[in-house]
Amino acid sequence: MNAPTCQTCGKPLPAEAPGGICPSCLLQNTFQDASATPPAAPELELQQLSAAFPQLVIEEMIGQGGMGKVYRAQQPHLNRTVALKVLSAERAGDPEWLERFSREARALARLSHPHIVQVYDFGEKPQPYLLMEHVEGVNLRQAMQQGGLTAREALTIVPKLCDALHYAHEHDVLHRDIKPENILIDTEGRVKLVDFGLAKLRDEGVLPFSLTQSGTKLGTLAYMAPEQVEKPGDVDHRADIYSLGVVLYEMLTGELPLGRFPTPSEASGVDARLDGVVMRTLEKHREKRFQTAQEIKTHLEAAEKGPMPNKQLASVPVRWVIAGLAALLSLGLGFAWSVQKKSSKAKAAEVSVLTPAEKLKAATQKKYADAKPIRDKCSAWIASATKADSKAGQEKVLQEIREALQSKDEANVRAACWALSGLHQIDFDHAPFRPLLRGLLESESPDVRQAAIDALTSCGLEESDRARLDKLATLCTDEELSSLMFAYKELFKSDFTGANGAPALKLMERGMEAAQRDGGSMYGIDSRRVLGAIWGSKVSPEIEARLVEWSHLHEDANGDIYVGNSSLGYNTFYHALSVVQNKSRGAVKRLVQLAYHPDTTNVAGRCFWGMNGTVPDPEDQAYLAGEVIKLLGLRSDGYLWKGGLNILRGYATKDHITALQELAKRETLSSENKEALQQILLRLQRPS
Amino acid sequence: MSSASSFNTRWSLVQAAKGDTPQARAALAELCEIYYRPIEAQMHRWLGNAEDAREITQAFFARILQGNRLSGAAEGSGRFRSYLFAAAHHFMASHKRAQKAEKRGQAVTESAEDRLLELVDEEQHPPDMEFDRAWACALLNKGLETLEGELRNSGKSKAWEVLKPWLAGTASHGDTAQAATSLGVSETAIRVQLSRLRQRLRTILEQQIADTLAPGADFQAEVRHLMAIWN
Numbered sequence: 001m002n003a004p005t006c007q008t009c010g011k012p013l014p015a016e017a018p019g020g021i022c023p024s025c026l027l028q029n030t031f032q033d034a035s036a037t038p039p040a041a042p043e044l045e046l047q048q049l050s051a052a053f054p055q056l057v058i059e060e061m062i063g064q065g066g067m068g069k070v071y072r073a074q075q076p077h078l079n080r081t082v083a084l085k086v087l088s089a090e091r092a093g094d095p096e097w098l099e100r101f102s103r104e105a106r107a108l109a110r111l112s113h114p115h116i117v118q119v120y121d122f123g124e125k126p127q128p129y130l131l132m133e134h135v136e137g138v139n140l141r142q143a144m145q146q147g148g149l150t151a152r153e154a155l156t157i158v159p160k161l162c163d164a165l166h167y168a169h170e171h172d173v174l175h176r177d178i179k180p181e182n183i184l185i186d187t188e189g190r191v192k193l194v195d196f197g198l199a200k201l202r203d204e205g206v207l208p209f210s211l212t213q214s215g216t217k218l219g220t221l222a223y224m225a226p227e228q229v230e231k232p233g234d235v236d237h238r239a240d241i242y243s244l245g246v247v248l249y250e251m252l253t254g255e256l257p258l259g260r261f262p263t264p265s266e267a268s269g270v271d272a273r274l275d276g277v278v279m280r281t282l283e284k285h286r287e288k289r290f291q292t293a294q295e296i297k298t299h300l301e302a303a304e305k306g307p308m309p310n311k312q313l314a315s316v317p318v319r320w321v322i323a324g325l326a327a328l329l330s331l332g333l334g335f336a337w338s339v340q341k342k343s344s345k346a347k348a349a350e351v352s353v354l355t356p357a358e359k360l361k362a363a364t365q366k367k368y369a370d371a372k373p374i375r376d377k378c379s380a381w382i383a384s385a386t387k388a389d390s391k392a393g394q395e396k397v398l399q400e401i402r403e404a405l406q407s408k409d410e411a412n413v414r415a416a417c418w419a420l421s422g423l424h425q426i427d428f429d430h431a432p433f434r435p436l437l438r439g440l441l442e443s444e445s446p447d448v449r450q451a452a453i454d455a456l457t458s459c460g461l462e463e464s465d466r467a468r469l470d471k472l473a474t475l476c477t478d479e480e481l482s483s484l485m486f487a488y489k490e491l492f493k494s495d496f497t498g499a500n501g502a503p504a505l506k507l508m509e510r511g512m513e514a515a516q517r518d519g520g521s522m523y524g525i526d527s528r529r530v531l532g533a534i535w536g537s538k539v540s541p542e543i544e545a546r547l548v549e550w551s552h553l554h555e556d557a558n559g560d561i562y563v564g565n566s567s568l569g570y571n572t573f574y575h576a577l578s579v580v581q582n583k584s585r586g587a588v589k590r591l592v593q594l595a596y597h598p599d600t601t602n603v604a605g606r607c608f609w610g611m612n613g614t615v616p617d618p619e620d621q622a623y624l625a626g627e628v629i630k631l632l633g634l635r636s637d638g639y640l641w642k643g644g645l646n647i648l649r650g651y652a653t654k655d656h657i658t659a660l661q662e663l664a665k666r667e668t669l670s671s672e673n674k675e676a677l678q679q680i681l682l683r684l685q686r687p688s
Numbered sequence: 689m690s691s692a693s694s695f696n697t698r699w700s701l702v703q704a705a706k707g708d709t710p711q712a713r714a715a716l717a718e719l720c721e722i723y724y725r726p727i728e729a730q731m732h733r734w735l736g737n738a739e740d741a742r743e744i745t746q747a748f749f750a751r752i753l754q755g756n757r758l759s760g761a762a763e764g765s766g767r768f769r770s771y772l773f774a775a776a777h778h779f780m781a782s783h784k785r786a787q788k789a790e791k792r793g794q795a796v797t798e799s800a801e802d803r804l805l806e807l808v809d810e811e812q813h814p815p816d817m818e819f820d821r822a823w824a825c826a827l828l829n830k831g832l833e834t835l836e837g838e839l840r841n842s843g844k845s846k847a848w849e850v851l852k853p854w855l856a857g858t859a860s861h862g863d864t865a866q867a868a869t870s871l872g873v874s875e876t877a878i879r880v881q882l883s884r885l886r887q888r889l890r891t892i893l894e895q896q897i898a899d900t901l902a903p904g905a906d907f908q909a910e911v912r913h914l915m916a917i918w919n
Contacts, residue, residue, distance in 0.1 A: 009859045011918055014821055016725065018829040023821070024918035025856040026828055030890045030910055138883040146854075146879040146886075150864075153876050188883065189877030 052126040087128040109141025115164035117194040137186035138209025153175045154251035165293035169237040178243035179223040238286035247396040273303040377415035403435045417451035421458040430459035446477040461491040489533040531576040538581045547577045579610035592627045608643025612650040621651040698899040700767045726822035768900035
């Protein structure tokens with residue numbers, strides 16, 4: 001007779017196993033869970049605190065961080081449990097810091113939102129403290145460790161965080177330290193943001209911000225917006241938006257978006273409709289991110305309702321997809337397809353083989369999974385370089401990367417390239433790397449070439465690289481198209497006009513050809529990724545003409561667009577046409593035409609994105625404003641109005657006053673929109 | 689974990705009092721409670737006979753709990769686990785010797801056996817893997833019992849039933865959605881409750897482990913050992 005074994009770890013179960021549970025797994029899960037209970041505070045400390053805060057019964061320490069310690073306490077006269085955050089004593093002697101602390105605490109105490117931990121009271125004596133709502137639960141980091149979140153859960157949590165952030169931003173309070181540790185979830189699943197604004201106090205403290213502060217700082221680094229690391233003095237609410245994006249990405253994929261990172265759907269097979277929202281939140285330049293937290297929420301909701309860019313496993317738990325995909329791949333792709341079809345309740349007989357898009361998706365995901373050791377190596381380099389306490393320590397890591405670039409091992413070379421693409425957070429001399437990377441552009445392996453193009457783009461391209469890129473463009477594989485496109489973008493400084501237009505147009509055309517062949521998958525080498533470089537760039541008339549042409553791709557004879565079946569046309573105008581920097585009258589006209597499309601969420605509303613600020617000619621601007629007023633007179637959709645108002649703020653002129661006044665008289669107008677219109681009118685009527 | 693370095697662990701109490709005070713005796717009894725089954729199983733392995741093992745284990749704990757028997761071993765024993773294992777081994781060995789002597793018609797005096805107990809040297813007896821595993825199981829059992837009791841007292845028996853199998857991992861226990869439905873809360877709430885449960889179990893186990901260590905003993909090493917014995 002075989003002894004029973006544990007289903008999880010395969011070890012034999014001892015007869016005396018507690019309650020039939022595998023003792024080994026139980027111990028592993030109990031002690032390796034990073035949600036470790038903080039060390040118990042010494043009796044003496046608790047006694048001293050109790051003496052210092054006689055109105056409270058201090059029970060135990062429940063947390064410890066860079067700012068100080070947090071205790072659970074009872075407030076007997078109010079019969080409630082509270083959290084007492086006592087800030088470290090070293091700052092208390094600095095009157096300037098205390099003044100700042102009071103100011104910040106006052107702002108916090110004014111915030112009252114269901115998803116923000118309420119600050120009840122604060123004070124400076126006997127040492128600076130905050131008395132806050134106590135949340136009986138764990139933080140998001142700990143919750144994520146309990147078996148991984150499902151995409152569905154992530155999408156329940158994030159909109160609440162958006163609400164909380166939006167509310168705080170409207171009250172001029174920035175968080176500055178959004179990370180899973182600062183997002184609390186109680187035992188009923190309610191979400192609360194904690195530690196608003198405290199990061200500012202910490203960073204403006206005695207010590208100047210320094211990357212060499214390892215430990216807690218490093219944990220936070222991955223969540224910081226690029227400008228927060230580079231120019232901590234010039235941080236606005238959009239840094240919070242970036243950090244929230246990192247949290248969202250991590251919830252969906254289980255990984256941090258470090259270095260060259262894949263879209264969430266590539267990384268973990270979540271719904272590809274989320275990709276656009278997540279990636280936009282993680283834009284390096286804050287101008288390109290969502291401009292308000294509310295926008296993230298709106299777009300997440302829109303993405304959920306929007307068309308499938310590809311046949312997807314909707315709302316399947318993230319982990320299931322990862323584990324499931326590997327299993328399915330091992331059983332043969334045909335089987336994988338039939339399982340997917342069954343789950344979507346389609347007729348199984350209808351499809352017996354993988355569509356090109358499915359094949360591409362499976363191959364891309366397999367490729368991503370296979371590259372795990374490379375990613376790990378790359379992450380390890382990035383982590384040790386960013387946490388190195390000295391220049392010498394950093395130099396050691398850079399030396400390792402340099403050596404890896406020259407090694408014969410392809411995986412090593414790729415890891416080194418990726419690491420270079422990801423090392424935004426430290427300052428180092430890129431010059432010694434460039435010749436090595438240029439050598440790698442000659443490699444036989446498309447994977448190595450692609451990694452080298454990305455790395456060279458990060459290290460800064462030079463004019464002499466133009467010939468190299470041109471040469472690569474003639475012989476590259478489809479996989480390299482988008483990397484090359486971004487390299488050109490960097491080299492041309494986002495200007496694809498004049499002589500810069502031709503090479504980009506060629507790559508775009510190849511990308512579109514591949515995307516059409518492969519069914520317009522969002523996963524592979526599709527137009528979206530090649531067109532990604534167009535975002536926010538200036539383009540040549542030829543490129544614009546091609547984008548306008550492609551925006552007709554999914555029209556039928558009546559001019560109706562079907563975006564439901566494919567992402568091609570949709571991507572063309574959403575990801576490119578509406579966001580190029582220098583729109584001509586032709587492009588504006590086409591976008592206005594699309595804005596009449598009945599599908600507001602996926603077509604019409606998106607045409608208005610990015611329009612404000614990207615129409616250079618004043619006559620075109622006036623034309624656009626006039627068209628927007630006409631359109632808003634016919635439609636009530638909030639999404640459309642939002643984009644439309646944004647355009648009017650930028651482009652409405654005195655000539656539009658009468659039309660705007662008419663528009664403001666619409667009966668069905670929401671008070672919010674009415675007010676926005678009135679503000680625009682006020683500004684126009686002001687004597688210049 | 690700071691308890692291991694404090695002087696309030698049960699084992700330090702027993703050691704400090706050399707087993708003489710009523711408190712020390714009570715503390716020792718509590719410590720022994722967890723070890724009864726592991727020692728019995730170990731005796732079984734040594735003697736190869738369940739009946740003999742049961743008897744000698746009873747005799748062993750009776751002797752230990754009478755007190756006055758710990759003076760020799762107390763100073764050097766950082767870990768109660770090692771002390772008890774070594775003491776049990778000596779007890780068993782002397783018992784066997786006594787049996788043999790009895791067969792040969794000689795008497796073995798009390799004092800000789802006492803001396804054996806006092807000469808306990810934990811270094812001579814590398815911890816037995818089987819014993820340590822049995823100890824770990826007993827420790828976990830006690831911890832789970834304590835946790836269950838706490839939850840029952842706060843009216844959360846249902847949550848305990850649903851979440852208990854998850855404590856060891858999530859792989860084979862179905863999906864969170866199901867657990868969430870049966871408890872009428874969201875999936876995220878399930879994760880939160882599970883995490884709280886693990887934290888609490890950890891605290892309970894840490895306290896239990898710390899109680900068996902002398903001041904200054906390496907608590908982390910003990911936890912590492914606890915995990916390593918399964919490989």
